[in-house]
């Protein structure tokens with residue numbers, strides 16, 4: 461009896477150790493095929509000029525993914541579509557980014573963890589249904605005043621496009637940050653653990 465109990469415990473502990481947190485994340489493409497994906501960190505087209513992910517998969521907490529899908533449907537009804545630049549990001553990648561830009565205004569300190577490390581943040585912009593990106597004033601990961609959401613010293617068309625994006629995202633539980641117009645945190649990420657598993661690329 462004692463040995464079988466020990467066996468059960470060993471199996472239980474092994475199962476716990478091998479448990480994958482990222483397996484609980486939703487691949488946005490399993491939810492909808494109507495997003496455009498331009499996962500910059502799976503390419504060299506990013507501020508580190510280095511391929512940081514094994515594939516361009518967008519993984520998010522299930523509630524974040526569901527909310528993003530709702531937001532995309534809302535934008536679709538206005539003639540736009542969400543173009544995604546980043547979703548879940550392993551902590552090891554956060555460490556590399558912080559080493560390059562050690563400024564918490566733009567890159568979260570890996571000791572604290574970014575909401576991206578929790579699967580609850582997404583970097584994105586809008587494009588028309590014909591695939592023309594809206595002018596938001598800067599590209600992704602422009603670390604400067606032009607990218608701040610409280611910078612109103614920008615052309616009227618840019619301010620209007622940013623307003624369309626922010627207004628739509630907020631309706632579905634996403635929150636802005638001051639320094640990056642493209643970054644949105646979802647309320648469902650609150651209290652969720654940071655993760656450091658590589659992106660699953662089956």
Ligand SMILES: [Zn+2]
Pocket residue numbers: 546576581582583642643644
């Ligand atoms: Zn971000």
